[in-house]
Amino acid sequence: MTDEPTQALQAPEERILSGRYRVDSLIGRGGMATVHRGYDLTLGRTVAIKILDRDLARDNTFRTRFRLEAQAASRMAHASIVRVYDAGEDLEDDPAGGITHTPFIVMELVRGRLLSEIAADAPLSAEDAARYVDGILEALEYSHRAGVVHRDIKPGNVMVTDDGQVKVMDFGIARAVSDTSATVAETTTILGTAAYFSPEQAQGEPVDARADLYSTGVVLYELLTGRPPFVGGSPVAVAYQHVREAPVPPTQRYPDAPAQLDPIVMRALAKDPAQRYPDAATFREALDAALDGKTLSQRQLTHLADELYGDQRRAQHEIEHTFAELSSENGVARTQSGPPTAWVWAAIALIVASVAALAFWVVESDPMDLRVADTVDVVDVTGWTASAAERELTADGLEVQVSSQPSDSVPEGAVIETQPGPGTSLELGAHVDILVSDGPLMAKIPSLVGGTEEAARAALDGDSGLQLGRILPLNDPEAAAGTVLAAEVDGDEVDEGEEVLEGSRVDLTVATGRVTINDLTGMPYELAKKEFEALGLTVTQTRDDGCTATNPLVVETQNPAAGDVDIHSTVTLRVCAPVKVGSEDPGGENEGSGNQDTGDSGTGNKGAENKGSEGKGSGNANG
Structure with a gap:
């Protein structure tokens, strides 16, 4: 055996988020985030940490929306919802001297399989598909009552635990993304796929809880047939189908699909939200009833499809007829009695592909710079440190003046705003004011404890910046009446010189002078x-x-x-x-002769404070 030089392997440096969450092994990766196994160093528990792509964090509006939606999701506690424990931002210095914000959320770690993995194996039976979808609807029923619309229901956002429990995750994230995304193409790039979009989402319209029910219908369709109802070469192509095309019933897509669930799927996939199930509870009831009910005849199913998708079905026939007429006018030989379906759909695909290419170009290309060469737009530095903001704006050729003011909502040292505001076009060398937070106004606790209540009232009513709160009387065996025994702010005892928020109410505990x-x-x-x-x-x-x-x-x-x-x-x-021994009288202050200790006679011996009669006479205490 030869001796070869060995090199010690250096363990990779641990990544700790917000000084609390250790990032461990990678669990999964998606279009907008990576998910890691993690560990909460404060509470000592294993968690899942979703770290969002840094490109998303460049928009301050997104970061604010993300934080608010994560907070809303954290208030939901239900067995069918993956718990959100915390959300925050990881701050790192970037090479340009600024600060990189990387949003993350800390969730319950669920052990199991994604529903997308289960769906990829093979189409499911009616019972299994209904069981998984019922779990999704149970989570939605709870979240919709709480006023939270998911907006991104899909198999990739549903976990099935090892014991078969369905858990839906990523509540609120889709809204944070969609509220800060300008186009369908951009949104779908972030969310990964448009296959589960509702028609109103595809058109950029406001959505409500019924959009989640449409997406759940798409999931049910995929579980029964092995694929979503609409597929295409680009998100725009799929979005077009959600808006304009009628879905094929599951049994026509996959003959072995359970026919009794056809009407359930078709109702859930109605283009008009008013024609869908009104809420998740109604959807669940219909799904449960369908498992025990009869299947619809072909005529009944066609009637239902006409009711739900009549406009889309007529539009499809009109498109096919138009293309057939165009092909005849251009001398295209027809070899079948019906319209040239393959040719028609090829043309539609070409149109959709062109629209998708245009959308992609709009998103990916830099906008035309129409500014005059000697002007610059003010960068949004809200939330940055004062030094980083000053470096950024100075590098753009602007003159910067930094001032500060107290703020209860912006952390100390962070930029509150700029004047002029972000996006304002200024000439090079123009003046920009940066307003930085000094943090909340603070006030010092004056000398209160040990003094009198009157003196404490005077100290708090002066220019201390504090308010007198409650006077709490307390019996104390040593303190004179009116002596201040303790001072508290928000239930915490405070001492002289301690700083608290200006305007705080100070509660006093005052001695009553009694016990x-x-x-x-x-x-x-x-x-x-x-x-x-x-x-x-x-x-x-x-x-x-x-x-x-x-x-x-x-x-x-x-x-x-x-x-x-x-x-x-x-x-x-x-x-x-005490009783006087030897006397019929129980003792007492007896006057007369007698000596308690020696038995000698005498006068005026009262006894030893004995209780009894006060009779006078002679006697001996010892008998």
Whole structure:
């Protein structure tokens, strides 16, 4: 064996997003994003991280829309929806000195297969197809009630877990994309395929929940036949078919498809949203009923198709007839009684391809620069750091002046706006003001704790920039009445000198100068005394001569009774007097002769504070 030099393999540097999410192995790649297995370092759980293409992030409007839609999606918690945990932007310095924004979302990691993979294996049975579509509709029923329209339902956005649970993902992303995309061609480039578009989406019209139901109908069609109802060489060609052509019933596309689901698919694929199912719940009910119902006859199915697609079917016949007439006028030999279908569709394909090429050229080509050579457009630097924005605008030949102001909505150090605004055409050397956020206005907590309530009110009512909130009374055995014990802002205790948002309300906890005592009658005297003394109270004792003492002494009454008393006040406890031994009288303050300790006679011996009769006479305490 020969010795060969070895080189240590260096592990690739870990990528951490927002200081919290570690990006691990690649799971999948799509037209607009890559999906990675990841790990949440804060909560200690495995997640899926979808990192969007950086080209999408160049548009500030998209980033804002994406963040808002991701937040809306994160509020949806349903078993049939992949949970969105978080969304953010990864900020990196680019070679030009600016900052690159890469949006990402953090989702629940689902173990299973994409529905697109399942559909690619073979057409499914009616039961399996209905089960998967029912899961999609269940998710849509929930999201539509929450006011969220998905806009991109397709098998690639549906996961089937290992135990058969259907989970729909990417809620809100399609809207963020479509609201910032100018053309159908551009939108479909981002979303990957137009095969599942509704007609209203293809025409750039406003959409509602019924657009999702149309896309679900396309998914059901594909599960039953192995392909979507409309395919073409370009997104524009497919979009044209969604708008203008009637779909072929699944059983005519794939004879083994379950005939009882033909009317369900045809209804879902109606061009007019008003002719589709009104909501996901109705779609689910119809699908469930169809599994147990009878199949339509060919005449009934034709009648349904005429009802739903009459205009499109007539238009197709008119197009075929027109092309047939044109071919006859140009001397094209006809060898069949009907119109030359192959020739007609070839011509249509040529027209569609031309439209698609034109759309692609419009999207991909740079617009004509009609500006005067000595002018420049103001770049949108909103959200950039002040230094990066200044470098960018200076490099464009503009004079820059930076100023700042507080802002509650824009992070400190980020650009709020420029004057003139983005897109304004200026001469080289023109002046541009950049307004940068100082962050929210802050105020310092004045000296409050330990002072009086009156002094605290005066401090907050002055020029502190703060407001007096609630006054919360609290019994404290040591603090005098009116002493401020604590100050809080939004439930958090604050200290002198601490900075909080200007205008914050400061809640004060103020001593009442009183303490609460309990009813300790029946408790051993010594224990009661300790409890009251722990509250800073003074305890005195009186003897009740009308009862016989127990061992240990027990509190008979207390004054004052249970409730609030002033701090450092006195509590008087009344106990029974001890009995005088050897006397028929229970003892007491007896006057007469006798000596308690020696038995010698004498006068005026009162006994040892014994309770009992007050009778006078001779006697010996020891008998």
